[in-house]
Amino acid sequence: MKSTYFNFSFFCIAVLICVLGCNRSKRDIRSQNENNTPNIIFLLTDDQRWDALGYAGNSDIITPNLDTLAAESVYFKNAYVTTSICAVSRASILTGQYARRHNIWGFAKNFSEEQLQNTYPLLLRKAGYHIGFIGKYGVGNKLPSKHFDYWKGFPGQGTFNERDENGDSIHLTKKIGKQIVDFLELQQGNEKPFSLSVSFKAPHVESDPGHFNPDRAYDDLYVTDSMNIPKTSIEAFRNYFPERFTENNVARNRWETRFANPTMQQESIKDYYRLIYGVDQVVGKLRKELERLNLDQNTIIIFTSDNGFYLGEYGLAGKWYGSEPSIRVPMIIYNPSDTINAQKTINDKVLNIDIAPTILSYAGIQLPEQMQGKDLSELIDGKNNNWRNxxxxxxxxxxxxxxxxxxxxxxxxxxxxxxxxxxxxxxxxxxxxxxxxxxxxxxxxxxxxxxxxxxxxxxxxxxxxxxxxxxxx
The missing domain is CATH 3.30.1120.10 (Arylsulfatase, C-terminal domain)
Incomplete structure (x- = not known):
């Protein structure tokens, strides 16, 4: 009898400990957010073409953390931008609109106040999110810092040659990584869900016309490697576009300074890949920090680029034009609560204008009528049988x-x-x-x-x- 009572008591205590432990764990994970509204981190690179990723089948580039993220996520094989240039694409990402609707075609024009209020970050803030922005803002010259709870954005192109809080030299990508950690640590004890938009400068060049400027800590990468080059970058394709197109074309002029001979092309591609490796390292540290802070089970991560980049195809450098290397980008959505669709590859066409409506949908916010993009979660869940082709x-x-x-x-x-x-x-x-x-x-x-x-x-x-x-x- 005593033995039975002891066993039953032990069982009850064990159950109680388990329940309290589970509740504590859940409380830690959801400490910011009792309604379990997801946190959302949006990561945007600059000029990363779709195939500049190991997971996309590139055997030269080293991107272990991004590859792991893609393998655990929904990977979109055919992601495109509606306009291939930084400022315009970023305006489209923020608003969910084509350029002919938001009407920002260059670098100097700012959002109107009405447009700004209908960007995804400000709509999230109105809905109760704590919002942050880090990195290259890229739309106009008026920074919307007053509208954000945490702001480490900068105007224009910025520089990779940065200084840390002690005045010591630091590569911009690494500095952005430290700012991400700073933002996440500030979320401890915050009852609101958060949304953090991170806009890397990498793998963009340093200046105009520019050169690739990776963190010199990664100089040992690819030293003895011979990079595969695009098929259409060989001399036979230099005159593929007519003279009226190529003569004095910015893309041809920049090709002259980066890809004009085999040695230049090899070094440029290696430095371009080193810049992406720097981003990859930040992504790895970000995920570890989320886990350390018990935020990993309720934080969605979305990764893409503002446009692609010519690595010498047709004697061109840059973007702008309608070739696949220019308009096609990587896109990944990691949602830890969606175990059914993890490790899923989607072949349907998705666009940069789909980012804003997707983020708002995950947050449970009604989409503004003026948004032209689509909610990618509907495609992921198979709820939209009429997706664009x-x-x-x-x-x-x-x-x-x-x-x-x-x-x-x-x-x-x-x-x-x-x-x-x-x-x-x-x-x-x-x-x-x-x-x-x-x-x-x-x-x-x-x-x-x-x-x-x-x-x-x-x-x-x-x-x-x-x-x-x-x-x-």
């Missing part, structure tokens, strides 16, 4: 003699693509056109424009281009 691409630029960048408009429809290059805003002043069947020609080598066998495809995509352009207004 095509999208409109646009980059409008008023060129000058000193800064010549032909404007671009086009459409990607399924595995087909049409792009038109023209002067300024005059779509009738056509410089060059491209038409590809990406299922047969993923490297965009065989331009089908004007070829009799592709007349039907050309006509069909021109019609889609007109229709999608109108729909995006």
């Amino acid at each position: 095509e999208f409109f691409y646009e980059h409008i630029w008023e060129s000058s003699e000193a800064y010549y960048i032909p404007s671009t408009e086009g459409v990607v429809s399924g595995d087909k693509k049409y792009m038109k290059y023209f002067m300024n805003r005059d779509t009738t002043d056509v410089i060059f056109e491209e038409l590809y069947d990406l299922s047969k020609d993923p490297k965009e080598i065989n331009n089908l424009i004007g070829k009799p066998e592709a007349n039907g495809l050309e006509m069909a995509l021109r019609k889609k281009y007109v229709a999608l352009k109108k729909a995006g207004e």
Whole structure:
């Protein structure tokens, strides 16, 4: 009898300890947020093309932490930007809108107050989130610091050659990593959920026209390696675009300073990859810090880039134009509470304008009518059977003699693509056109424009281009 009583008492105590332990653990994890509203961290790199990631099949680049994140997440294989340039793409990310709607085409124009109030961070703050911003803001020259609870953003391009709190030299990417830790530590005891937007400068060049400037701590990486180069970067493709397109083109001029010969190309690619390795290290430390603070089980991480980058393709450097290396980006969503969709790869087309509505949806906030992007959580959960298979691409630029960048408009429809290059805003002043069947020609080598066998495809995509352009207004 005594033995039975003892065993029963021991059992009750064990259960009580277990319950109290579980409750304590949950209380620690949810200390900021009793309603279990998720924390959201958005990580944005600058100029990282879709294939500059080990998980994407790149055997040269070293990105162990990003690869692990991607393997534990939903990985979007076909993520694109609607405009491939920093300021415009960032405006689209923040608002969930095409450029022709938010009307920010360059670097100097700021959001109106109404536009700013309808960006995802400020909508989160209105809903009770504690919001922070770190890194390159990139939209206009008026920083919205007063609207944030934590602000470590900077205007313009910034520099990688930074100073820490003691005045010692520190690489910008590493400094951003320290600021992330600082923000997370400040969340201890905060009852509000948080949203942190981190905008890296890496792997952007140091200045204009610029060079890649990685943390010299990573100089030993790739020293003896020979990097694979893009197929269309060889000399045979230097005149693929016509002379009217390439002559005095900013992209060709920058190619001259970074990729003009094999040695330059190898060193530039290595430094570009070293910059991404620096970001990868920050991502690894971020995840460890979340775990240390018991925030890892309730924090969603979204990772992408503002645009891609030419690594010498067609004798070009930079972005702007409609090639896959320029408009296609990595995209990852890690949601620890969604174990069903972990380790999932999605092939549907997703866009930078989908980021804002997705973040708001995770936070349980109704989407503003003016947002044109879609909620990616619906695609992840299989709740949207009518997902897009095509999208409109646009980059409008008023060129000058000193800064010549032909404007671009086009459409990607399924595995087909049409792009038109023209002067300024005059779509009738056509410089060059491209038409590809990406299922047969993923490297965009065989331009089908004007070829009799592709007349039907050309006509069909021109019609889609007109229709999608109108729909995006």
